[in-house]
Amino acid sequence: MKVLVVEDEPRVRASLLELVEELGYVAFEAGSVADARDSLSRETPDVCITDLGLPDGSGLDVVRAAKAARADCAVLVLTGKGSILAAVEAMKAGAHDFLLKPLKPAFLASSLARLAESWAQHPAAHPEPAIPGQLGEMVGRSPAMREVFRLIARVAGSEAPVMITGESGTGKEVAARTVHALSRRARGPFVAVNCGAISPQLVESELFGHEKGSFTGAERRRAGTFEMAHGGTLFLDEVTEMPPDLQVKFLRVLDTRAFRRVGGNEELDVDVRLVASSNRDLAEAVKNGSFRSDLFYRLNVFPLWMPPLRLRKDDIPALASHFLSQVEEKERRGFTALEDGALEALARYDWPGNVRELKNAVHRAYVLSDPPAVPPEVVEAVLNVPHAVERAPAAEANSDAWPAVPVRVGERLDAVERKLLMATLKAVGGDRRAAAEMLGISLKTVYNRLKEYGLDHHALPGGRTRGS
Amino acid sequence: MDAVPPPDPAGEPARLLHVLRHALADPLSAAALKLDLVERRLLSPSGADASWMVEKARAVQADIGATTRLLDLLLRLAAIAGERPEETSLRDVCLRAGVSLDAAATAPPRLPLRVTALADAIRSVAAFVAGGGAAAAPAGREGFESGRATLILEGVRATADGHPARLLDLPHGSEDAEALFVARAAVAVDGGRLELIGRGGRLAALFSWPLPVEGGAGRRDEA
Numbered sequence: 001m002k003v004l005v006v007e008d009e010p011r012v013r014a015s016l017l018e019l020v021e022e023l024g025y026v027a028f029e030a031g032s033v034a035d036a037r038d039s040l041s042r043e044t045p046d047v048c049i050t051d052l053g054l055p056d057g058s059g060l061d062v063v064r065a066a067k068a069a070r071a072d073c074a075v076l077v078l079t080g081k082g083s084i085l086a087a088v089e090a091m092k093a094g095a096h097d098f099l100l101k102p103l104k105p106a107f108l109a110s111s112l113a114r115l116a117e118s119w120a121q122h123p124a125a126h127p128e129p130a131i132p133g134q135l136g137e138m139v140g141r142s143p144a145m146r147e148v149f150r151l152i153a154r155v156a157g158s159e160a161p162v163m164i165t166g167e168s169g170t171g172k173e174v175a176a177r178t179v180h181a182l183s184r185r186a187r188g189p190f191v192a193v194n195c196g197a198i199s200p201q202l203v204e205s206e207l208f209g210h211e212k213g214s215f216t217g218a219e220r221r222r223a224g225t226f227e228m229a230h231g232g233t234l235f236l237d238e239v240t241e242m243p244p245d246l247q248v249k250f251l252r253v254l255d256t257r258a259f260r261r262v263g264g265n266e267e268l269d270v271d272v273r274l275v276a277s278s279n280r281d282l283a284e285a286v287k288n289g290s291f292r293s294d295l296f297y298r299l300n301v302f303p304l305w306m307p308p309l310r311l312r313k314d315d316i317p318a319l320a321s322h323f324l325s326q327v328e329e330k331e332r333r334g335f336t337a338l339e340d341g342a343l344e345a346l347a348r349y350d351w352p353g354n355v356r357e358l359k360n361a362v363h364r365a366y367v368l369s370d371p372p373a374v375p376p377e378v379v380e381a382v383l384n385v386p387h388a389v390e391r392a393p394a395a396e397a398n399s400d401a402w403p404a405v406p407v408r409v410g411e412r413l414d415a416v417e418r419k420l421l422m423a424t425l426k427a428v429g430g431d432r433r434a435a436a437e438m439l440g441i442s443l444k445t446v447y448n449r450l451k452e453y454g455l456d457h458h459a460l461p462g463g464r465t466r467g468s
Numbered sequence: 469m470d471a472v473p474p475p476d477p478a479g480e481p482a483r484l485l486h487v488l489r490h491a492l493a494d495p496l497s498a499a500a501l502k503l504d505l506v507e508r509r510l511l512s513p514s515g516a517d518a519s520w521m522v523e524k525a526r527a528v529q530a531d532i533g534a535t536t537r538l539l540d541l542l543l544r545l546a547a548i549a550g551e552r553p554e555e556t557s558l559r560d561v562c563l564r565a566g567v568s569l570d571a572a573a574t575a576p577p578r579l580p581l582r583v584t585a586l587a588d589a590i591r592s593v594a595a596f597v598a599g600g601g602a603a604a605a606p607a608g609r610e611g612f613e614s615g616r617a618t619l620i621l622e623g624v625r626a627t628a629d630g631h632p633a634r635l636l637d638l639p640h641g642s643e644d645a646e647a648l649f650v651a652r653a654a655v656a657v658d659g660g661r662l663e664l665i666g667r668g669g670r671l672a673a674l675f676s677w678p679l680p681v682e683g684g685a686g687r688r689d690e691a
Contacts, residue, residue, distance in 0.1 A: 105505075106504070
């Protein structure tokens, strides 16, 4: 692997060059943007390590020149702790990753080792989906999904943080998993954290882990989310629900790439690729102060929008068949298809719950049908189509289709709230996210209320919140 | 060096610390890389050559020396911050610095300044723009307009490149520019600004401070 080192400080440049060679790579050097351009015109490196501040220009110019010389050249940017925004700009310009100064040689060595190991089998070098209309677990042939596939294939090979937005149920976690599966970190862990669902009391321990005896009940050392995701991808689901004090702590770890376990003295380095998601308007969340702008910029390097299902109805037949096959694979009842009329009924519906709602509807229709095919009348019954077409998510709670909750005059509001929440959860099969949407409250509020009621997730039908 | 400053609500003093921290990152990085290299060689089956080890140890000492010198700048910043500002005129400070003024204002406004630190700053900037050596210190020119007091020192030193402002950011290989960094801090601490500009291929220094608002205290929120 050939590595170009671009650094104007002679001592740092010489040391970098020597270490890169010691690690077994071929190294060559440049001390300025002009030198780097000159080197790139003669030799095309596999990796370029560049400082951001150079005497005759910016390291961004080197990033662009290296990518122009060779599109898949991986550029590592050297930057100071106070220049995270500049590093973000560099990653937007195509940099692969950044390394903080003062440099930690072990970090540099592991970055180079990972690049060298995966160079030959770089999946992003094959951006066309192996199966037409499918990328990982994602299915779709609509123009909107083709664009999503193209962007995922493009970003997967870099280390750039990805911010996935879109309505609930559009497949944000599936997209995150696909980014991970196509990345150089595919063999590493994929760890998902629901930022709105972390108990405030356990936040630090959840994220950073704890040492034995660090607090009452800490009977042994436990790894936190960051540690578990080391070498892989950390997915921050519903990132805008992250409590403000946690945002500060999170930002510190992202900036320093190091943390301490609760009750621990040792600073641990962490190497994770970040993918975040939200179904909220991020700009609005930043504007109203509920989400820190510095964290937003840090995470929103590569935005990816997941289109709602109503805007990609062409994909409904393929998606429905895909979900039917998945259920059939498990239950083996002899189903082969959905009848044409059933597909037409699916297409008439507006899908406020998006792909997740379609998946559940197909499953219910499967259960209610007899093999070999799902008929239209079952789909219509499942969807309650005459009502469903006009139904908006916010109006769902008032729909006659849902059971009523009896309330007495003078009944305590907290008791009414509890009754309504429990009845809604029951009606949606324990899906907390769906219940939160119907009731117009945040997912975090649902979790907080259940905690107040002393109900753990096993006590509810459905058990867990399904992925986005 | 990473010269890209972050958005910085705290102003010039925070920018100065940012510059210093980045300058420190380079020798610290160089030392860490060399020590890692030494460790790898020592752990390798062939071991490390003694003369190579000596060379590396001396190079690390040089890196640490550079770090210490930069940390000395931090002590100088602390000393500047510790001086009390007093009402004075630019003319008096220049006199103390040994820099004469071309034309004198009849009733120059008085500014709250840290006199000792600023006199040192003017002296070292004057010597720098004069090109050092035997060249005489340039005469200064003061001005009071647009709500600012200014002092310009035009020297004979040639601008090395098209970016003289970089001399204020502790550039690599310019140890004499460290005095400019300290001067920048001495001006900034009283809400002023020091800029280096090229004029006809020659280096000029522009000091400026906000003029005190009539009937009120001098503005200190500039930096």
